Amino acid sequence: MTDRGAHGLGPRPPAAAASLPGRRAAVVGVESAVGAAIARALGSAGADVALCALRADEGVLVARGVQRELTRAGRRAATYVMDVTLGRNVQVTTRQIAKEFGGLDLVVSASGLPRSGPLSKLTEVELAQLIALNFTAHLFLVRSASPELARAGGGTLLLLTHEAGARGDPAAAAFAAAQAATRSLVASLAGGLAEEGVALAAISLLGDPGAGIAEQMREDEAASAAARAVELAAMGTAAAGRIAPAVTASAAAVPGEGSA
Numbered sequence: 001m002t003d004r005g006a007h008g009l010g011p012r013p014p015a016a017a018a019s020l021p022g023r024r025a026a027v028v029g030v031e032s033a034v035g036a037a038i039a040r041a042l043g044s045a046g047a048d049v050a051l052c053a054l055r056a057d058e059g060v061l062v063a064r065g066v067q068r069e070l071t072r073a074g075r076r077a078a079t080y081v082m083d084v085t086l087g088r089n090v091q092v093t094t095r096q097i098a099k100e101f102g103g104l105d106l107v108v109s110a111s112g113l114p115r116s117g118p119l120s121k122l123t124e125v126e127l128a129q130l131i132a133l134n135f136t137a138h139l140f141l142v143r144s145a146s147p148e149l150a151r152a153g154g155g156t157l158l159l160l161t162h163e164a165g166a167r168g169d170p171a172a173a174a175f176a177a178a179q180a181a182t183r184s185l186v187a188s189l190a191g192g193l194a195e196e197g198v199a200l201a202a203i204s205l206l207g208d209p210g211a212g213i214a215e216q217m218r219e220d221e222a223a224s225a226a227a228r229a230v231e232l233a234a235m236g237t238a239a240a241g242r243i244a245p246a247v248t249a250s251a252a253a254v255p256g257e258g259s260a
Contacts, residue, residue, distance in 0.1 A: 021046035028052040029110035031059035034222040041226035048076035084137035103152035111137035115172035134178035154197025190241035
């Protein structure tokens with residue numbers, strides 16, 4: 001499903017104006033706070049952006065709002081729906097975006113489900129959904145997007161993960177395990193993909209993605225993750241294999257892994 005926006009005119013933040021000029025990007029999971037923030041940041045940095053919603057209802061409404069902002073600022077933007085639980089759908093939609101945008105230089109996988117409590121409290125359906133959105137979705141997108149990036153001459157593939165994958169979380173063991181699997185995916189594939197000109201890296205969130213923290217804290221971390229995405233994308237293959245904290249350990253007072 002595609003919804004194209006018309007080109008528009010508008011100011012761009014001067015600090016980001018020249019960092020990613022002409023890049024063709026896709027952000028999957030754009031209806032989340034962090035996905036929307038990354039899409040806006042990439043557009044501000046000069047990229048054209050395919051906005052992929054995970055849901056055909058409220059997700060599309062959020063994506064279209066971001067699309068309007070980007071087109072008013074002079075960027076090309078289009079809204080898609082991608083069912084990240086189905087590998088074939090991910091493959092077909094990614095190919096469609098690449099064809100319609102004339103190639104892909106940058107793909108961000110911001111799929112994810114907030115932690116939902118102790119393992120003993122999760123139903124089989126909830127557990128399957130948690131693993132699908134926090135790990136399998138990334139796996140499908142890496143498999144589908146990396147050939148498109150290589151075909152375009154190289155690019156960057158960024159996955160959103162969480163620090164729980166590095167340190168564990170007894171209160172959210174399944175969530176932490178999915179994040180650890182995403183980190184392992186980066187470690188396993190980054191070297192081989194770099195040889196093809198594709199930089200596979202991750203941005204690691206620190207805040208609690210579930211209930212119990214202030215909305216402003218989530219917005220602050222989303223903004224930090226968006227800045228990280230622009231920074232890593234501008235690094236090219238030098239970003240390969242990095243797991244960069246969205247917020248530095250010193251700023252968050254929480255140990256992080258990696259740096260960009």
